[in-house]
Amino acid sequence: MLNRRTPISLGLAAILLCGSGAANAQVSNAIRVIDIPPSRLEPRPDPELELPSAEEPREAAVAEPAVTPASDPDEAGGEHAMDAIAVAEAAKLRAANEAQLSAARAQLEQITAEQRAQQDRMARYREAEAAHVAAMSDYAAQLAASRADRERWEADVAACQAGARRRCAVSDGRR
Numbered sequence: 001m002l003n004r005r006t007p008i009s010l011g012l013a014a015i016l017l018c019g020s021g022a023a024n025a026q027v028s029n030a031i032r033v034i035d036i037p038p039s040r041l042e043p044r045p046d047p048e049l050e051l052p053s054a055e056e057p058r059e060a061a062v063a064e065p066a067v068t069p070a071s072d073p074d075e076a077g078g079e080h081a082m083d084a085i086a087v088a089e090a091a092k093l094r095a096a097n098e099a100q101l102s103a104a105r106a107q108l109e110q111i112t113a114e115q116r117a118q119q120d121r122m123a124r125y126r127e128a129e130a131a132h133v134a135a136m137s138d139y140a141a142q143l144a145a146s147r148a149d150r151e152r153w154e155a156d157v158a159a160c161q162a163g164a165r166r167r168c169a170v171s172d173g174r175r
């Protein structure tokens with residue numbers, strides 16, 4: 001039999017053995033051990049009811065209620081107190097679960113918003129990169145055209161100096 005103060009249950013042990021490190025941290029923070037007294041763990045004896053026999057009149061049975069162990073004021077107070085504690089613990093656990101669920105939903109929404117923002121940034125970056133590539137392509141085309149024009153001009157100057165007057169630049173006659 002397990003000690004009632006064992007801080008780990010079999011279900012928690014299975015989760016811890018099979019889960020990841022981050023999941024283990026979250027699970028171990030969310031699960032608490034509830035100390036249950038031995039009287040709550042042991043099966044309760046069936047209450048013995050004093051039923052009237054067929055020969056006894058019905059009024060006598062109604063007039064005197066049967067005394068059961070659960071209706072004993074000393075025992076009933078302890079049992080009701082334990083039930084109240086169990087109900088309070090269950091309510092606290094439900095509240096903690098709801099708080100954790102709302103925190104997880106908020107975190108999920110934040111992650112989704114951050115992913116959308118990252119996708120928007122990447123789209124803007126890709127557009128800017130495409131514009132840069134287009135500008136560099138245009139610059140390279142202008143540079144190539146400029147070099148071709150200069151090479152033609154240098155060839156015309158060399159031909160003019162060699163005597164080919166048709167390739168000389170037109171002058172306005174001020175020379």
